Amino acid sequence: xxxxxxxxxxxxxxxxxxxxxxxxxxxxxxxxxxxxxxxxxxxxxxxxxxxxxxxxxxxxxxxxxxxxxxxxxxxxxxxxxxxxxxxxxxxxxxx
Numbered sequence: 001x002x003x004x005x006x007x008x009x010x011x012x013x014x015x016x017x018x019x020x021x022x023x024x025x026x027x028x029x030x031x032x033x034x035x036x037x038x039x040x041x042x043x044x045x046x047x048x049x050x051x052x053x054x055x056x057x058x059x060x061x062x063x064x065x066x067x068x069x070x071x072x073x074x075x076x077x078x079x080x081x082x083x084x085x086x087x088x089x090x091x092x093x094x095x
């Protein structure tokens with residue numbers, strides 16, 4: 001998936017944790033859109049999502065993530081849309 005720019009698995013009843021290895025590896029550098037909305041994802045949001053340096057839009061809404069938004073999200077300099085409503089997140093949004 002070296003040229004993958006959009007990954008959308010919304011509304012698929014996927015359950016479990018967001019994989020800690022997401023956005024790791026050489027094939028992820030072009031990913032612009034990551035949509036995981038409306039599934040049954042739990043646990044914390046992995047800091048490795050910040051490795052998707054070209055990410056423009058991230059949607060984790062309608063899931064059950066807990067904890068806080070990783071501080072490393074501040075390095076997602078191209079991120080324009082962060083959609084995370086309807087969740088169990090706590091704490092403040094990083095600068």
